[in-house]
Structures are given as structure tokens and as C-alpha cells.
Amino acid sequence: MNRLYALLLTTSVAALSACGSGSSSGEKDEVAVIRMDGSSTVFPIAEAVAEEFQTSGEHRVRVTAGLSGTGGGFKKLCRGDIDVANASRPILTEEMEKCRAAGIKYLELPIAFDAITVVVHPSNDWVTSITMDDLKKMWEPAAQGVITNWNQVRADWPDTRLMLFGPGADSGTFDYFTEAVAHKAKASRGDYTASEDDNVLVQGVENNKNALGYFGYAYYASHKDRMRAVPIETEKGPVLPSIESVVDGSYRPLSRPLFIYVKESSLQQPEVRKFVEFYITEGSKLAQEVGFVPLPAEATTIALEHLNNNRLGTVFGGVPQVGVTIQDVLSRDATL
Structure with missing residues (x-):
């Protein structure tokens, strides 16, 4: 994937720039870095969102994106090493406990549907x-x-x-x-x-x-x-598997929602909040471009409400579930 190598090169340069572009007194041209990692399934969406966000011309920020797997992303999130974890399944009980022990709180936001x-x-x-x-x-x-x-x-x-x-x-x-x-x-x-x-x-x-x-x-x-x-x-x-068979529910049980998990403390940084808003509002269109099932407009609106209301935790309670719909995900109460 040429886009993958281009993004990795861009983000490597970004990380170096973030470390060395400002002086000890804090120069104004220092570039902030948003750190993302996790699911290789979600990576094409994350890559597309990161590229669009960085090239929009409105943000002095670089986004690094890794693909250590969903479990690897949760490990890094619960250590506080990243701002956003891309996930192709909900967070599990043992991962919730690690985040809780480390004092890490997070928001669970659906971004698309997929067909395994x-x-x-x-x-x-x-x-x-x-x-x-x-x-x-x-x-x-x-x-x-x-x-x-x-x-x-x-x-x-x-x-x-x-x-x-x-x-x-x-x-x-x-x-x-x-x-x-x-x-x-x-x-x-x-x-x-x-x-x-x-x-x-x-x-x-x-x-x-x-x-x-x-x-x-x-x-x-x-x-x-x-x-x-x-x-x-x-x-x-x-x-x-197809967009149509996922939407009409006929491709079961191998269709599933995809998520991002955002560290709550990172949302205090304006550039991270803007990036997450961009991920929710533009991610659906970009998800379809790279082969995923986009969220319906209503789901995007509800996800933004959850972000603005700072709805913390997961709606799955740490238990894996097969065959849930996006309506189920968005209507449940969340727990940490």
C-alpha cells in the first residue's frame, strides 16, 4: 500500500519535527503530534482521515498512525502512550481494568461497519x-x-x-x-x-x-x-460480503462495528478534539472510499453528541458480542 508507506514517512518526519522544531522557550512554529495506534482493519480509515486532516491546511498538527492490532492499541491506550486507539472490537474486561488501574478514562465512538x-x-x-x-x-x-x-x-x-x-x-x-x-x-x-x-x-x-x-x-x-x-x-x-449485505443485515454473523477509543485527558488539547470531530464527521465518507460501510447520518449525529457530552466508557461492559447493530451501540448506556 503506497499510502501506508507515505503516511509512515510523513509521521516519522512529524515526530522529529515535534521534538526539534521548537526551542526551549517554545517557538510558535512547533508542530503538535497526535498519536494513534491499533487495529490493522481500521488502519485504512485512520490513514485516510489522518491524511485529509493534515492536508486540510487548517491545522498545525501531525498524526502518527501505527497498526499493532486492536489488543496492542488498547495496551498503549491504557499505558497513556497514545491519544486514540483504533479498534475492530470493543474493549474487554481485562483491558478496562488496566485502564482503570492506570487512571485512564476514554470515550468509545463507532466510526464504521465492516464485513469480515x-x-x-x-x-x-x-x-x-x-x-x-x-x-x-x-x-x-x-x-x-x-x-x-x-x-x-x-x-x-x-x-x-x-x-x-x-x-x-x-x-x-x-x-x-x-x-x-x-x-x-x-x-x-x-x-x-x-x-x-x-x-x-x-x-x-x-x-x-x-x-x-x-x-x-x-x-x-x-x-x-x-x-x-x-x-x-x-x-x-x-x-x-458487501456494503449492501451489511446494511440490510443479511451478512451475519461476520459483520461488526469498528471504533475509536479516545483518551479523555487528550481531549483537553484543542488539536485532538478537532481531530476527533473530524474523524466522526468526515470518517464516514472516507470509510466508504476505502471499502467499509459508512455510518448513517443519524449515527454520526449521536456520536458527536456523545463526544460533546463526554460520555465515558464502553456500552459492551467488557464482554464480546456478535451481531450487534449500530443502533444497539448508540442507544446503550456506557460504563467505565
Whole structure:
């Protein structure tokens, strides 16, 4: 992703500028730095928002963006190392406790919806659709070292090696997928190619005929000429991931909300508050441009109200949930 390398170069320069552009007396041309990290799934949105915010000409600020995974982002948020954590799942109980112990308070703000996409190599001509039971048989912990060939999942699939690619344990996509498939977060076989960088997973599927992988829809959308999305069997028949199937609720249970978590103390800095407002108001449009499902206008309005009212905490209570709607997220009461 050329945008990725450009952003990393820009933000590295920004960090150096922020450290060295002002004198000890505080020169007026010093550039403030907003620190962001977390989900690789959310990264394309975060990257687009950061670039638009920095190039708007209205802000003397640079935004650094990392992709250590949702879990990695929460670790940094609860240590006070970053201002904004990008997350592809809600914060969990143990992460809430770490933030609480460190005196870190935060706002949970939805920014878009995503469809976790199951993909195979384009030359794979035997998988026309897949059930959640098939995915469980492939990915559950009991499959490790046991389910190694395609025909062990379905007898009419070929007797060839099953090569699996998926997010690592710090990924929110990993947490959500395992909750949806194995009915327990982080319940997964360990003998697969894992990475918090979705680009690594994309390349793995592109280069292996016998591969199956999963990651956020945006990474599939930007590589759809080199891989194939697999329809998920539902009570209404096979459903492909798309903006339409997420909006109408037919792509279940692998559609999910995406979030940013903002450190409350950082919002006292005017540039951070302006950036978060920009993220909410412009993020929906930019999310759609990079392959995600945008929030409806009503949801954006409510998210801004939550920001202005300083609504702290999470509406999930630290418990992973599958299949929630954006209306559910915005109507619940939050707790720290």
C-alpha cells in the first residue's frame, strides 16, 4: 500500500519535527503530534482521515498512525502512550481494568461497519460457499494438527493441503472471528500463518492455491482481482460480503462495528478534539472510499453528541458480542 508507506514517512518526519522544531522557550512554529495506534482493519480509515486532516491546511498538527492490532492499541491506550486507539472490537474486561488501574478514562465512538471476509485463491474451484460449521471445523482448537486437508472439512473437496492465513492474537478481527465461529474469543488452532498486518495475509492467499484466509473487507476489496470472496451460508442462502449485505443485515454473523477509543485527558488539547470531530464527521465518507460501510447520518449525529457530552466508557461492559447493530451501540448506556 503506497499510502501506508507515505503516511509512515510523513509521521516519522512529524515526530522529529515535534521534538526539534521548537526551542526551549517554545517557538510558535512547533508542530503538535497526535498519536494513534491499533487495529490493522481500521488502519485504512485512520490513514485516510489522518491524511485529509493534515492536508486540510487548517491545522498545525501531525498524526502518527501505527497498526499493532486492536489488543496492542488498547495496551498503549491504557499505558497513556497514545491519544486514540483504533479498534475492530470493543474493549474487554481485562483491558478496562488496566485502564482503570492506570487512571485512564476514554470515550468509545463507532466510526464504521465492516464485513469480515473469508477468501480463497482465485483458482480454487471447489469452494462455492461455506457454512459457519465448516469454518469451525477448520479453525477451532481441536482442528490443530488434525484437520490438515480440504477433504477433511467436506468429503467432496479435494485431498490437498489446507493452508490457513489469519490475524494474530492481538487482532480484534481474530477475537471477533473466533467468537463468531468457535463461540469463544481467542479459541483458535495455532498452526496457521498469523499476522497483525493484513497485507501479509493478503499476500499469503494470493500466492497459494490451497489457501483460505480471513480479514477485513477493505483488504479484500483492494485485491479482489487476485482472490475470491466466499459466500457465507445463511438461512436465506449464500451471502457475499458487501456494503449492501451489511446494511440490510443479511451478512451475519461476520459483520461488526469498528471504533475509536479516545483518551479523555487528550481531549483537553484543542488539536485532538478537532481531530476527533473530524474523524466522526468526515470518517464516514472516507470509510466508504476505502471499502467499509459508512455510518448513517443519524449515527454520526449521536456520536458527536456523545463526544460533546463526554460520555465515558464502553456500552459492551467488557464482554464480546456478535451481531450487534449500530443502533444497539448508540442507544446503550456506557460504563467505565
